[in-house]
Structures are given as C-alpha cells and as structure tokens.
Amino acid sequence: xxxxxxxxxxxxxxxxxxxxxxxxxxxxxxxxxxxxxxxxxxxxxxxxxxxxxxxxxxxxxxxxxxxxxxxxxxxxxxxxxxxxxxxxxxxxxxxxxxxxxxxxxxxxxxxxxxxxxxxxxxxxxxxxxxxxxxxxxxxxxxxxxxxxxxxxxxxxxxxxxxxxxxxxxxxxxxxxxxxxxxxxxxxxxxxxxxxxxxxxxxxxxxxxxxxxxxxxxxxxxxxxxxxxxxxxxxxxxxxxxxxxxxxxxxxxxxxxxxxxxxxxxxxxxxxxxxxxxxxxxxxxxxxxxxxxxxxxxxxxxxxxxxxxxxxxxxxxxxxxxxxxxxxxxxxxxxxxxxxxxxxxxxxxxxxxxxxxxxxxxxxxxxxxxxxxxxxxxxxxxxxxxxxxxxxxxxxxxxxxxxxxxxxxxxxxxxxxxxxxxxxxxxxxxxxxxxxxxxxxxxxxxxxxxxxxxxxxxxxxxxxx
Ligand code: HEM
Ligand code: HEM
Ligand SMILES: [Fe+2]
Numbered sequence: 001x002x003x004x005x006x007x008x009x010x011x012x013x014x015x016x017x018x019x020x021x022x023x024x025x026x027x028x029x030x031x032x033x034x035x036x037x038x039x040x041x042x043x044x045x046x047x048x049x050x051x052x053x054x055x056x057x058x059x060x061x062x063x064x065x066x067x068x069x070x071x072x073x074x075x076x077x078x079x080x081x082x083x084x085x086x087x088x089x090x091x092x093x094x095x096x097x098x099x100x101x102x103x104x105x106x107x108x109x110x111x112x113x114x115x116x117x118x119x120x121x122x123x124x125x126x127x128x129x130x131x132x133x134x135x136x137x138x139x140x141x142x143x144x145x146x147x148x149x150x151x152x153x154x155x156x157x158x159x160x161x162x163x164x165x166x167x168x169x170x171x172x173x174x175x176x177x178x179x180x181x182x183x184x185x186x187x188x189x190x191x192x193x194x195x196x197x198x199x200x201x202x203x204x205x206x207x208x209x210x211x212x213x214x215x216x217x218x219x220x221x222x223x224x225x226x227x228x229x230x231x232x233x234x235x236x237x238x239x240x241x242x243x244x245x246x247x248x249x250x251x252x253x254x255x256x257x258x259x260x261x262x263x264x265x266x267x268x269x270x271x272x273x274x275x276x277x278x279x280x281x282x283x284x285x286x287x288x289x290x291x292x293x294x295x296x297x298x299x300x301x302x303x304x305x306x307x308x309x310x311x312x313x314x315x316x317x318x319x320x321x322x323x324x325x326x327x328x329x330x331x332x333x334x335x336x337x338x339x340x341x342x343x344x345x346x347x348x349x350x351x352x353x354x355x356x357x358x359x360x361x362x363x364x365x366x367x368x369x370x371x372x373x374x375x376x377x378x379x380x381x382x383x384x385x386x387x388x389x390x391x392x393x394x395x396x397x398x399x400x401x402x403x404x405x406x407x408x409x410x411x412x413x414x415x416x417x418x419x420x421x422x423x424x425x426x427x428x429x430x431x432x433x434x435x436x437x438x439x440x441x442x443x444x445x446x447x448x449x450x451x452x453x454x455x456x457x458x459x460x461x462x463x464x
Pocket of ligand 3: 235
C-alpha cells in the first residue's frame, strides 16, 4: 500500500466477499427448488430467493467497484483520498441499505421490477451513496492534480452508472413503458457504462502487471470503450422485440447488438497482446490470471453467448428461458465478478505483508475451481434452456411439464455449482484468513522489494 487511505478498500472488499458468499447461498436455494420437493415454498418461494440472489450480486459487485476505485485512484493520482471518513460513512450507509433491502424482500417489500426491486427509500439512499462516492473520488483527483486517461474512463463509467440509475426511480402503470425504461438502467449498465468500469480496471491492472506502455494501453482503451458504447446504446433495442413497441426496433436491436461482441474481441486481444509484447513486470501472477481470465470469459459469456440469442429470429424462441440464465451467469461472472476479484487479488498482498506477492496454491485452486464450475453451470443452463425451448415452444408442452423433463440438467447444475461454491469459498477464506495489517510500506521494505524491483525492470524496458 503506497497510501494510507487505500486501506479503505479493504473494508469494501470484505463486505463484497461476505455478500458474494450470501449470494451463492440464495443461488443454490433457487436451483434446489427446480428439483423439488420444496419445504420452504411458503416461507422462501423461488421469486424471493432469485430476487435476493440477483440483488446481492449487483450490490456486491458495486461494493467491489467502489473498493477497487478507492484503491486505484490514490495510486493513479498519487495522493491520499480526499476524505477517509466520508468513505467509511458511505460504506456504512450502503451496508444498512443493502441489509434492510434483503430483510424487506423476505417480507415481500419490493417494486417487482426485475433487478431494480429496491423500494423507493432504498433507491434514494443509493443515489446519495453514489453522490458521496463520486464527490470523494473527484475531490481526490483534484487534490492530486494528476488525472490519467485510465481514471477518466473509470470515472465516466461510474458517473454513467449513477446517472443511468435515475430512470429506475420512475414508476409507470403501463407495463410496456415501464419495461422500456427498465432497460435504460439494466442494459445500459451491463453493456455500456459498466464496460467502461471494467475497461478502466483492466487497463490499470495491465499497465501494472505487464510492462506495457501506458500511452499505448490508454489509446486502445479509448477505442474499445468507444466501440462498446456506440454499439451498446442502440443495442438496447435487443430487449425491445416483444414488449409492445413498434416493429422498427427489431432490425435496429439485431444489428447493433450483433456488433457489440466486436469490442469484446478487441478487449481480449488487447489484454493478450499487452502481455505477449511487453511481458510480465510484476510477481503477482495470480492477479494476472484473474485479469486475463476476465477479458477472455467476457468474450465467451457476453460476446459469444450474447450473440447466440440476440438475433430476433432466435430470440423469439429463447426469450425469457434458461438460455437467458446461461448467458446472464457467464457474462456477469466474466465481466464483473472476475474483474473485481482481479483487483482484490492485486491489492491483497498489500493488506497483510505476510502474504506472498505471487499468490498461494489456495488462490490458484480458488481461481480454477470457480472457472471450471462456472463453465459447467453455463453448460447446464444451456442444455436445460435448449431442451426447454424445444419442448415448450416448439412441441407445445406446458411450462411445468417441460420443466419436469429437463430436471436432469439441474442435477448437473447442482454438481457444477458445488465446484464453483468450493472455489468461491476458498477465495473468501483466502481473503479473510490473514488479519489485515493496514500500514504503509516504504518502497524498500522487504515485503515489497520483489514487486518494486520487478516494476523497475518493467519500467526500464518501456521505450521511454
Ligand atoms: C458484460 C456484458 C453483459 C452482461 C453482464 C449481460 C447480462 C445479461 C443479463 C443479466 C440478462 C438478463 C436480463 C433480464 O432479463 O433482466 C441479459 C439478457 C440479454 N443479453 Fe446480455 N449481458 C451482457 C452482454 C450482452 C451482449 C454483448 C449481447 C449481445 C451480443 C447480449 C445479449 C442479450 C440478450 C439478447 C438478452 C435478452 C434475453 C431474453 O430475451 O430473455 N448481452 N444479459
Ligand atoms: C452457487 C452458484 C449459483 C447457483 C446455483 C445459481 C443459480 C441460479 C438460479 C437457479 C437462477 C434462476 C434462474 C431462473 O430464472 O430460472 C439464477 C439466476 C441468476 N444468477 Fe445465479 N447461481 C449461482 C451463482 C451465480 C453467480 C456467481 C452469478 C454472477 C456472477 C450469478 C448470476 C445470476 C443472474 C444474473 C441471474 C438472473 C438470470 C436471468 O435473469 O435470467 N449467479 N442463478
Ligand atoms: Fe442487453
């Protein structure tokens, strides 16, 4: 840790890890219900467990983004955070909001708007938290007087995420209108501004982990992020096919969303090329696994599996089935869960000086078990979804009859989710097993010598 205030990130990461664990409990519960019988039917029905599962996902990923930003901005702007106190007040408010929202869901307090179920008071707290966060980050950059392009892209993404949350505050009686604006938040988050956040972290990590030149990395970052954004805006229309809007949205949605994977190919190539050309400049190869893993898994989950059902001719059959769950899991995990775990893995050795900089066997088990588990879960949802589409929408079987016939795929889902849960459990355990010793290390202290030396070698190799 070069700046004392970066310690704030540890507490954000700790909260994120706890919520990640809880998210999986509700995922397993939701999956178990597909296999029945369900003793919790009247206490915790599927709609509640799924809502808590997805809400916890969004909250822990956002907590991770905030922590990672508080870690990265002092590093980039070379200064302490503007206000550590504000950052902790923000975290406390955020946790109270999250905990009370989940308790509320258990008692059916929610708006019923998928992924945006938070009641209005909670939504208002979220807006206040975002404002506190952005203020703190902006003031830090102003104080430091150094503003990098990587930071700029990250900040644009974070500010965009805050602004695009605002449509979710509106309440419409008309279902079509309501769904129309819901996608301004959900789609433009995951296929627009959150991609900028991922891009910002990716560039930060690649610049530090590889010997890649900052100027080159930042130039490509602009191109990729620009591409995602241009295709993503009109790509929103791939959610407008069957919701009661005019027909012209069909070709618009099909065409522009089909262009989105291009940018994701660019992102994976960008990460790979940075490493191949510039080599390793940092001992933390575990963080590198997560970084490259995120770029590649995004291409698979969002790019390939998004493309698989984005064309109206396909989506008319697959819409709202387990095919969507297949893509939702792989995309969210690759792009956002993995980039948060990359930032955590990069920062972790600094939180407890006893940790080896290059990662531990436990850390690698956590990585590979999660990867294999999530790949298996994706295949389970895919096989279940394809069979569901065929039985229900082509053969005309009733919804529940089709569900009975595809139960076998849920056995595979449980098995692979089990592997995933062990991997995630190891990651969480690895995070908490060293008590934090949050102190600033001098450049030449033993624990950082290896990292500092490697970084210097990297710096020397850079062509001016
Ligand atoms: C990291 C990026 C992405 C993430 C995290 C993501 C995640 C999701 C999630 C969670 C849903 C379900 C939303 C809901 O029903 O409320 C969804 C739906 C969808 N996604 Fe993505 N996605 C990403 C990128 C893409 C891309 C690039 C494409 C197209 C090339 C795509 C195509 C689709 C389509 C067509 C649907 C609607 C499925 C349906 O009709 O049921 N996604 N995505
Ligand atoms: C133990 C591991 C997990 C299990 C067993 C699990 C299971 C499930 C189940 C059964 C659903 C409901 C599907 C439906 O609508 O029928 C679901 C939804 C969802 N899960 Fe998970 N999940 C797990 C982990 C994760 C992780 C790690 C992520 C992301 C990083 C994730 C993201 C999602 C999303 C975005 C949805 C909503 C999909 C949609 O709208 O169609 N899940 N999960
Ligand atoms: Fe979308």
